[in-house]
Amino acid sequence: MEGEIKQYATGSILPLGDGSTGKTVLTRLLLNPFMESIEHGDILFNTRKSYNIEIEFSSEVVDVDGEEITTSLQFYVFPGQRQKASADTTTFDEIIAIFDCFPAMEKINVILFLHDASRFHTLTSLEMWLRFSIVKDWICENTLIILVTNKIDLIQPKEEDTKQVCSNMYKLIKEHEFPIEEDQVRAINTSCVTLEGVKELREEIISWIARKGMKLKGIR
């Protein structure tokens, strides 16, 4: 039987940011935008601090210029904690050292730089997270960078702060001669409580990976 050629695109997504900024919760919400409120509540109230890598996948058919692309998202979520809290807890640096050599971690399609709108220092520490991504050489011409201001249900972020950070990030990336355009650094405000911005963020990620992710062909 003759099969039909199917188009696939796959890409990695890396949420980065300090502990408790919402990386794990937001990832779970991005995976399933149609969840029941009971599951939403369970994710919000029962998510614990991460001490290991969390790998999550989802797949969806996306129309790109009239062509159906089966788009797979691969989320690699690490703990935000960089200082050791006690002898038996693990840090971001310890876990990344193990998973660094994953092929999917070589170049990242979407990096989410998350901060918590109610804790200003989590915004200023994004420069450190960006410098880390630069050292790791995760950014390439197919990388979309999104500054995610999370927890906007707690406090409304100042637009000028977000704009300033986006512009500083782009400047730093260009100083290191990464081949990315200014519109590859974007900003989205989210709340994992009200779900504001979550769908918009999901659409940005899926649409980017459908177009710029690794392309494969297969037979249906």
Ligand SMILES: Nc1nc2c(ncn2[C@@H]2O[C@H](COP(=O)(O)OP(=O)(O)OP(=O)(O)O)[C@@H](O)[C@H]2O)c(=O)[nH]1
């Ligand atoms: N009010 C509010 N709380 C949130 C929001 N997003 C996440 N939280 C809460 O913030 C806490 C931390 O969320 P996590 O997703 O565990 O944060 P994380 O960035 O993965 O933290 P680490 O695993 O320590 O790196 C949890 O209690 C969440 O329920 C949000 O948009 N608004």
Ligand SMILES: [Mg+2]
């Ligand atoms: Mg976590």
